Amino acid sequence: MKLSIANILLFHRVYPKRDPLWDPMDPKLFDKVLNYVSKKYTVLSLSEITAGSEIRSKKPIAAITFDDGYRDFIEYSLPILTKYKFPSSMYVVTNCIDENIPTWTYVVDHYFFHTRKLEIEDFPFEGLPEKYLITKWNSKIKRLDFGRSLKQFMKTISNDKRKLMLKHIIENFNDVNSPEGMMMNWNEIKNILSESVEVGSHTVNHPPLATLENENEIKSELYESGERIKLMTGKFPDVISYPVGSYDHRVMRIAKETGYRFGLAVNHKIYKPERDNLFEIPRLELYNEGFLKTKLRTTGFYSSVKNIFGR
């Protein structure tokens, strides 16, 4: 039988310590989810799912994917995946790997959270909405509010402008250590390739691709990251995973033009090859929540109910 549906699951970090900035999934929950998946589904690799060949399985099909390239994958996720003999895929942000620094959204949160300063000295960016002009706060809470709001705004600007802004934030909050050592290095990526893990691209800088007005920027995010992966692993990746699930028709076209064969969105739906374009394959994202809710997300039931009844 040809594949008719597949539940493609999306994870980020699996880690036992809580992180107030962005909570990773607890390894115990991860194990419980995979145990449930092992009973209910046949887990295939993404390349098996997208190959279009005959599938022999009485159970429905699932796949397991990870975004960003966090190092805790090796210590916490991989042993549990190996226990269930599950293949998986990891989509890496090549600049984050090269510089061993998390994605820019994490970095913004990190600096606003850990600094003790209550001011950013001159924030000289043209065209900044008025609410970002006052960069002096009377409490930590006000600073965190500002940081959260600024991060949303930074999702809407060009790569270059965002990099400048990020540099300015980092230089101003110089009482904070940079969040280094959280990402895998290229050697570690080569090692996981030999452990039933497929590796694909998640761009160079993790911008929300659909917000980039300049097509050349989209092109360089897709092409340069693919070339970097090719240089380091020997193969241009088949798959691009769009950061924060952001894509549009330009992104899909450019992904195809630059040599990818598949594009992964988020969209919280079950993948149906008959319905879904190969450059907008939906995934079901899982979080560190109660097991019941996670189970409902895994089956796709949670989001379908939410779609019917609204949020």
Ligand SMILES: [Zn+2]
């Ligand atoms: Zn990401």
